[in-house]
Amino acid sequence: MRSQGFLMTWFVSLSFPLLAQWTFQPNTANQLLQASGTLSIRGYGECIGNQPFGAQGTWDARRLVLFTGYKYDANTAVVTEIEVEHATEIYLEQAFVQHRLHPGVNFRAGLMLIPMGIANEYHEPTTFHGSERPYLDHVVVPSTWRELGAGFQGFLPRYTMGYQAYVVNGLRSYDGQNALFNAENGLRSGRQKGRQTLAAHPSFTGKLEWAGLKNTIVSASYFVGQTESPEYNPKASGMDSTTVFLQMTSFDLRWARRRIHFRAQATFAHLGNAEAYRIRTVSTVSTWIGGGYGEASVQLLPERSSYACWAFSRYSYVQTGAQPVLLWTQGISFFLHSGVVLKADIQQRRMPDYVNWTANAGLGFWF
Numbered sequence: 001m002r003s004q005g006f007l008m009t010w011f012v013s014l015s016f017p018l019l020a021q022w023t024f025q026p027n028t029a030n031q032l033l034q035a036s037g038t039l040s041i042r043g044y045g046e047c048i049g050n051q052p053f054g055a056q057g058t059w060d061a062r063r064l065v066l067f068t069g070y071k072y073d074a075n076t077a078v079v080t081e082i083e084v085e086h087a088t089e090i091y092l093e094q095a096f097v098q099h100r101l102h103p104g105v106n107f108r109a110g111l112m113l114i115p116m117g118i119a120n121e122y123h124e125p126t127t128f129h130g131s132e133r134p135y136l137d138h139v140v141v142p143s144t145w146r147e148l149g150a151g152f153q154g155f156l157p158r159y160t161m162g163y164q165a166y167v168v169n170g171l172r173s174y175d176g177q178n179a180l181f182n183a184e185n186g187l188r189s190g191r192q193k194g195r196q197t198l199a200a201h202p203s204f205t206g207k208l209e210w211a212g213l214k215n216t217i218v219s220a221s222y223f224v225g226q227t228e229s230p231e232y233n234p235k236a237s238g239m240d241s242t243t244v245f246l247q248m249t250s251f252d253l254r255w256a257r258r259r260i261h262f263r264a265q266a267t268f269a270h271l272g273n274a275e276a277y278r279i280r281t282v283s284t285v286s287t288w289i290g291g292g293y294g295e296a297s298v299q300l301l302p303e304r305s306s307y308a309c310w311a312f313s314r315y316s317y318v319q320t321g322a323q324p325v326l327l328w329t330q331g332i333s334f335f336l337h338s339g340v341v342l343k344a345d346i347q348q349r350r351m352p353d354y355v356n357w358t359a360n361a362g363l364g365f366w367f
Contacts, residue, residue, distance in 0.1 A: 032069025125364025139186030179281035183321020245272030291318035
């Protein structure tokens with residue numbers, strides 16, 4: 001009951017879903033919404049090195065992200081997020097307005113994160129183990145997945161449940177010459193990112209998060225809608241063969257109790273009209289794509305230590321094409337401070353016709 005009361009306090013104060021990883025805490029955008037001052041600034045960054053066995057490695061200033069939050073009054077606020085990737089590429093990741101209509105009911109509109117799975121909303125480097133984000137959240141849930149839209153989010157105290165529901169633009173499945181969905185990258189290339197988006201077929205996304213069990217958060221997410229294509233002809237009959245009808249469902253569990261944590265996620269998507277899409281665009285993507293992972297971690301250092309060292313192991317199964325990909329990732333997350341982490345891990349990637357190994361290391365911070 002003590003844990004449920006703690007979660008209730010967070011949910012009510014933020015009226016938004018929470019993270020159960022090292023501590024139960026909101027992501028950066030919701031910390032900005034919670035802040036007492038008028039103007040707030042936060043950010044995170046990470047540098048990552050990848051060394052495949054028997055091949056040349058790379059080091060990358062993967063991303064630096066700056067958030068700003070401005071509260072006009074107790075009910076209305078705006079949140080923005082600007083990211084620099086690979087030291088050269090600049091993206092707008094979030095830019096939305098939130099207005100409280102009633103306790104537990106907020107209107108939100110703008111460029112927003114799609115509430116799907118765990119990592120898409122909670123991807124700050126101190127909130128997940130491993131130098132790289134889970135592979136499932138790279139090709140199936142194309143993190144960081146954000147689109148333009150509007151809707152509502154909030155919390156139902158009676159049921160200890162948070163909710164989100166938005167109408168958004170869909171993914172783009174064709175660029176005029178090539179398929180944007182394929183076996184290698186899954187749905188990743190289809191993100192429109194708020195950049196002159198095509199929106200002939202609005203999509204719907206929603207999420208429920210339940211915190212009624214001690215130390216636990218259980219979530220269910222859904223996305224449905226037809227994808228977009230520059231070939232779309234509103235006068236044509238039937239479905240355009242450069243688009244698919246996407247339905248994605250995800251379930252996740254996060255459990256945290258002192259020195260032992262566990263999380264798991266399963267995400268599956270069905271691509272309606274996939275056969276016609278493959279014939280027209282020469283895509284290699286499957287009609288059904290998806291997978292899941294389970295991850296356990298344990299804190300190795302004594303409680304009196306000013307540092308924290310988490311050993312973790314994560315097993316993933318993902319399929320976006322003809323062959324499944326199995327990944328076994330094991331490593332260490334060493335926290336110099338709750339906002340600064342050093343990471344090291346080894347990942348085995350297995351497919352039916354080959355196996356390879358990669359050593360990864362990284363530095364992450366969040367403020």
